[in-house]
Amino acid sequence: MTAAESPRRRPGRPSRTDSPDGPSTRERILTAARTEFAERGYDKASIRGIAKRAEVDPALVHHYFGPKEQVFESALEDAAQPALSIPDVMLSGPLDGAGERLTRFMFGVWENAFTREPLLAVIRSAMNNETAAAIFRRMVVRNVLKRVAPQLPGPNAELRAELAVAQLVGTAMLRYIIKVEPLASADVEELIRRLAPVVQHHLTDPPA
Template sequence: MHKPAPARRRRGRPTGGASDARADILAAATAEFGELGYDGATIRSIADRAGADPALVHHYFGTKSDLFAAVVDVPVNPARALHAAIGTDLDTAGERIVRFVLELWDERAFRQRGVALLRGVIGSRRTSSLVMGFLSRELINRIGERVGGPDGHKRAALVASQIVGMIVLRYVVELEPIASAPVDELVTRVGPNVQRYLTGPLSDPTPGEGTDRRQGE
């Protein structure tokens, strides 16, 4: 992602071919995301840096989240795919989300790039800020809106914590037995917890309940 920032060009249709225009937009997006973060960069500012019309950016890359996925070089836009995995029935989405994540990361091409990106997040404040901006805007905020209610954002953040933790343990740290567990087993074990975060009770344990239980043992 750390490419030299391209010089801002005069706005208008690029004079080169389609491949040149696409490359110019991608380079401009890399620079804009790097300088302004995910929230600060816009399709218009990226188009302006590339010397292109915003419609051309949409033509080649779709939405800003699609463009970001192209910049970080992952073969699937995780935000778009996860929304599809949630589906129309939120009450049964927990296991679908876990299965989608595991099957996506089990694909070699995605896993290699995803692991490299996560290691970059851990080791670089700049990369961490950029990726967290994307996750907050495109995943947590949107899932929170879908869940709704006063605690929708909290529920979405809890889902993200569960999923990211599972990804790190299985694919980055490769901690056993999580690393080699069958997908079906993890779906069965982790899915209900994700479902509880989505639609179940989030109330705290009754005060003193844990202490009383320990004293009675």
């Protein structure tokens, strides 16, 4: 069959090499999206820019993910996937050891460059744009807080779950993004030793 005789595909649809069933194109777009959001911020990032980085047609980005808000949410969920296991980690043993398990798990995510860098990329964008921040909040509430709070004893469980997560996220922001010393270069085991009891208090020791 000649080029002139070959069937033409409709604009914006995946080619045979860009099948929706194949992960390569989707992952390429997500990687490009994280880079675009990290370098340009949410406001200046564009579908066209993401497509250019991924070396695909902009219509293909829409095909997989929809508008920019949904691209960001998909990139965020993909990057944050390890951290979304918080509820499972917390419930993997006795509740009286949940503080240390949770603290150790979160530092494991942040200390590993493979899981840290994609997460940093999208969090930086969420810090500077309300739309991106709202997407981040919605993901944290839906995937973490709403699953953790019902497992906690005592009153104000949702507030205490938020305080436990805030303790770890705040520390991560100062250590890995703002890089405040001596926190940025402190030994991880010392940080776990100091933070785990505080996280445990929020989870299981509500004030009288």
